[in-house]
Amino acid sequence: MPLSTHFSTQDESKLRAWLGDKAGELGFDGLRITDTQLGVASERLQEWLAEGRHGHMEYMQRHADLRSDPQLLVPGTVRVICVTMNYLPQESDFELEWKRLEDPMQAVVSMYARGRDYHKVLRNRLQEFAKAIEEKIGAFGYRVFTDSAPLMEVELARKAGLGWRGKHTLLLNRESGSTFFLGEILVDVPLPIDQETEEHCGSCTSCIDVCPTRAITAPYQLDARRCISYLTIENPEAIPVEFRRAMGNRVYGCDDCQLICPWNKFAKRTQLPDFAQRHGLGQASLLHLWSWTEAEFEQRHEGSAIRRIGYGRWRRNLAVAMGNALASPIVSYQDKAGIRKALGEGMATADAMVTEHIQWALEHSF
Structure with missing residues (x-):
């Protein structure tokens, strides 16, 4: 689908390459684009909520309809630009993390939370990215998100080809595992869509077996x-x-x-x-x-x-x-x-x- 009558296939290809390059300049490590159709993922969400597995996260229930359709969240949306941003601190060492878990006197804080609030970091950079796109193609409708609204981020990122859903339900990809944040820009511009990627968990059940509380049922x-x-x-x-x-x-x-x-x-x-x-x-x-x-x-x-x-x-x-x-x-x-x-x-x-x-x-x- 062309962006407009003014965009040729070659123009679309150049714009897509520019989007990837610009995302990299702004500190994002991956970029893919998908449409708004979530398919069976919406049904699975409803089943999960009906079973009460969301606990006290009432906001999941309140906005379930919006989560099921990005077009309801931001009317006019036809594409979702999905990005990743690696968060693993330079000093991180998985072996040392296991050793700290074995030392009862140590306090273990999840690695993603040891620095600045990722919501602010990603939101600011996504906003900057959207402004740059506007300068490139002209005014368009958009809204940026990062774990801040009723949006099925993992499913959109999976559909866009940024990775596959692991058995622990997190997104995985072959280039950086799962230690990254997700962000999105919902846009009203019909950008070319990227393809989904294959799953690569195979028969591995390590994440299920290691869970201390058997939360991965x-x-x-x-x-x-x-x-x-x-x-x-x-x-x-x-x-x-x-x-x-x-x-x-x-x-x-x-x-x-x-x-x-x-x-x-x-x-x-x-x-x-x-x-x-x-x-x-x-x-x-x-x-x-x-x-x-x-x-x-x-x-x-x-x-x-x-x-x-x-x-x-x-x-x-x-x-x-x-x-x-x-x-x-x-x-x-x-x-x-x-x-x-x-x-x-x-x-x-x-x-x-x-x-x-x-x-x-x-x-x-x-």
């Missing part, structure tokens, strides 16, 4: 209510007792299914300083993070995705991890004494939810 099936990322971030209530031991020392998110994935041996380090870890979040101990006051939490997480969970959930998550450290046979008596002291002192200013988690940590430490 079957290939391509995720029960968010069991997922540590959901429990530590989206869940506003008490963490169910049945999952507290399995959380280990994970205090914000969980990377296990990505750390174990064979395709992530190709994971690319980001070239952007925005995603470099801040405040030592890649090496921090539980006691160090527990020592932060609410004011310190707000200040140190300014511009971070972590800030949005609030101080209460942050302390809730840390209390569970500290309880697991108290129950660990490899933690020294001296370290356990330090944890008990810190938890006891924290009780004085804790709200009801954090208090319950502190009590659990102290009472179930043997």
